[in-house]
Amino acid sequence: MSLTSSFTVKENVLVVRLSGELDHHEAVKLREAWQKKLNQEDVKHVILNLKDVTFMDSSGIGVLLGRYKEIVQLGGELVVCSINPSIKRIFEMSGLLKIIRLAENEQYALDSLGVAS
């Protein structure tokens, strides 16, 4: 199962929804698409919705950390939502939970960034 990604802009927030398996093979493509969107759109913050991600390894952590650095550099915030327990374990191991804010679902994440529903 490969990875599909969709990008939506809500006010100054880029919402990235992923579905499928995020490994090294998919991370390379995701990085390109994500960076392109960040450059194209006039956004400050990013919400990453992992609800439909069924598998993720350390390559996924790499691509997330890369985007985290870019977003923070521009004064924005990266919020990750709808994360499953096994992916959360890898986040915890790599120290990601200390720097990235988690939200229960996309709506909560949007609310926390002040996007009107």
Next chain:
Amino acid sequence: MKNEMELTFLSVSRNEAFARATVGAFVTQLDPTMDELTEIKTVVSEAVTNAIIHGYNNESDRHVKIKCMIQHENELEIMIMDEGVGIENIYEVKEPLYTSKPHLERSGMGFTIMESFMDSLEIISEKGHGTTVIMKKQLTKTKTVCH
């Protein structure tokens, strides 16, 4: 119940998903829990990715080999081998967050994940001759039956 399988495939990143799915399918005979299956698929993905990116420097015409053995009751051993550049300093690569390729956005968490998801991890490597990663895991024997 003794059993084993071997798998050889080209060092292309598309095969990372194939490798973890195949090992996962072999392991189902041990009736693993969902967590155990996820852990096994993750460590296979990590080791195969290392072989492709680091062992073979992303050369796509080399071979990665996997051997899986079920030794005793519910004890799984996975060997993942490449004939690539090898690792100079094994202690260094096992450090959490260490990566030799930061420009490729590698997180440096591969071996840390392998160590924590499996019971044991052994790295045999010789510079210029390749790397073999041997991981063992004892799967739980008794399963809760849900009706």
